[in-house]
Structure formats: structure tokens, C-alpha cells
Amino acid sequence: METRPITDLIRDANQLYNEQNFSRALLLYKQALDILFQMSKAQRPPEKDKTMILISQILEKAEYCKAAKNSLEEQKVPLRRAVTTNNRGQIVSPVRNSVHVNQNLSPNPELANLERAIEGEIVDRSLSVKWDDIAGLERAKEMLREAIILPSQFPHIFTGLRAPPKGIMLFGPPGTGKTMLAKAVASQCQATFLSVSSATLTSKNFGDAEKLVRALFSVARRLQPSVIFIDEVDSILGSRSDSQHEASRRLETEFLVQMDGVSSNSDDRVIVIAATNRPQEIDEAVRRRLAKRVYIDLPDNETRKAMVVKLMENLSKKLSPKDIDTIVKHTNFYSGSDMTALCKEAAMGPVRNLKPDKLSKGEIPPISLKHFKEALKVIRPSVSKATLEFYAKWNEEFGVV
Secondary structure (H helix, E strand, O other): OOOOOHHHHHHHHHHHHHOOOHHHHHHHHHHHHHHHHHHHHHOOOOHHHHHHHHHHHHHHHHHHHHHHHHHHHHHOOOHHHHEEEOOOOOEEEEOOOOOOOOOOOOOOHHHHHHHHHHHOOEOOOOOOOOHHHOOOOHHHHHHHHHHHHHHHHOOOOOOHHHOOOOEEEEEOOOOOOHHHHHHHHHHHOOOEEEEEOOOOOOOOOOOHHHHHHHHHHHHHHHOOOEEEEEEOHHHOOEOOOOOOOHHHHHHHHHHHHHHHOOOOOOOOOEEEEEEEOOHHHEOHHHHHHOOEEEEOOOOOHHHHHHHHHHHHOOOOOOOOHHHHHHHHHOOOOOOHHHHHHHHHHHHHOOOOOOOHHHHHHOOOOOOOHHHHHHHHOOOOOOOOHHHHHHHHHHHHHHOOO
8 A cells, every 4th residue: 555644644535525525535534544543652642642632533534434425325315414413513323314404504514514413402492481480580581572582573673773682691699590581582482592501512622612603603593583592601601811721712712703703794683692600700702792781680579479379389278378478588598499499398398207108198288387497497598698799799880780
């Protein structure tokens, strides 16, 4: 076999790969892998680590070529119908007798695979979360209706200066309903809803993270009107610094460019909703793009009362309005998740110490105020006063006051 320099082999293989000549590309990739494995045996870190990363990248492309080649020979179908990917854009297995092929995917095979992986993050609109299922948070609900629901229903009105914001940030203590609001938006709006996290937009392969971000916005623009929901956004788009890893910096830069950069279009109906418990860690450029920053505070007295009534409506007939007021009085600084945990703990009160014969018959006493008093000794507030003071101060400076 003719011996060729490894750089020439990889360059020629990549060129054939881009030209979709997968049979010849696969042969060159195999030759390159043989040489790289031999090289790695004689190397030491950090040279060996670089070689192993290159081997991993070439292996994925070789598997890609093999799957596409086999499927093309057996099924005579286009590449986009020939392979399927997991949530990292990696080849899993050939797809046969594909029912649905999106002809609007990128002509670039690699980017098309990433777009198909992103499409797996689209949330089903049949979710049964309604606005009324969320107690309180009226201001946040109204802002989301104004930014998402109404523009999707009356697009001819919400144009120009009335165009909805490109980004909304929901911030506040954990357990206050930020993710639940996003679920309600997915259920109620007539837009494509994509829910992504750091796992969606990261990859072991260098350079794939920014490609995933590009694919995310490509899918969102193709299926617009669209909503991109990013939970715990601080883990992806934190403040940039000299100590930041280059892959994270590239991902964040690509996100900023796609959201509101030279390549973006002002007419695109793509809205980004970000949720975070640590707004102070968001990069300034990201904060600027998330123009509306809504503080999701702890539930007030009326909201906590509504939550107790809602959670207890099918379990307790012994709680009087006065008992509920007493529960509300003793649950200051409780978040929405704290209230749910409290009601669950109280619901276990009547079950404890019951004999098996009564449990088998379903003879369970109703939940009373006594059970809530016992539950209050177990379930304590999860948010400190100092944390609430910080959120209030940050809201005064950057939020929607």
C-alpha cells in the first residue's frame, strides 16, 4: 500500500467526505487510523492526548461514512434518510424505511445531522399545563402572553416597534415556578417550543458545541414562530473571563451572534426564554440580549393559600378556612416547591401508625391542622432572607421593577 503523509490522508478524506463520496473517504479514514494508532503507541502526553482526540473525531466520521455507504447501497436513499443520530449528533445506526424526511435541512451533511438531533428537543404541545394550574405569578404570566401568545395569534399587529422581545429572563429563588411557566408556554402557545440545557449544547468533540448552537437557531428559524427555553442558563452563558475554557467561550460567542448578531434577522420570530437562580453570573452581553428580566418572587399569602386549597382539594375535608389561614401564617419565606413538600408531608400524617387492615380497606382519616403542624417541624424554608435581599437588589438594578 502506498505510504502517504497523515496530514494529506486526512485532508483528502475530509474533502471526499464533504463531497459525499463516502466509499473512498472511508478507505482513506481507515488508512489514517492505522497510522495514528501506530503513532500513539510511541507518544507521551500531551502529544498522545492530541492524537487520541484526532482518532476519536476520525472514528466518528468513519462510522458516519460506513453507515451512509451501507444504507445507500441497500436502500438507494439520500444521506439524510440514511443515518440517525443521538442527542450529541453522533451516528447511532442506519435508518431504514424512514417515514419523515425534512427536505429543508442544511445541505451540509454534518450540520443536517446536528439539526435532526436538535429537533429531538422539541416539546410536545399536548402537555396539559395551563395558566390556571400555576398559582400567582400574574405579572410574569401577562408578560409571557404579551411576548409569545398574542404575537403568535396576531402576527400582523406585532411588527416594527410592537415586535416582541428577542429574549426574556426569568430569575429568582429556586422552586418558585420558573420552569412551570415554561411548561405552560409550551402547552398554550402555537409556536415550536424547544427546551435545551447544557447537555444539549455540549459535545466531547472540539468545535461541535458552536455547531450545535448554530443548528439550534437554524431549526428555530425554519420552524418559526419558535420559543427556545434554556433552563439554568448560567451554566451555559456565564460571565466570560481569561480563565474560561475555550470551548465554553466559543459556544457563548456563537450563541450571542445567532441571537442578535450580524447573521440574525430582525424579522425572525424566535424568542429565547432563559431561567436562572444566579442572575449575577450571566454575562453582560447575554443580559443585554435578554431584554426583559422578570423577578419570580416567593409566593405571597394569597398564592400560598391558593396552593394549599388546590393541593388539598381531593384529600382533606377537615381543614377549615381558619385552619388554612393558620397554615399560610406559618409559611412565610416558603417557596412553591416548599409548599408542595409541606402538603405532601402533611398528607402522610394520617397514614402513619395505621394498622394494615385499615390500610387495606382504605380507611384513612382526613388531613387536619395537627398534621400540618407536625409537617412544619420537618419541612423548613429553603431560601434565606439574605438571598431574598440580594434578588430584590438585583431586580431594582436590572429587572422589570
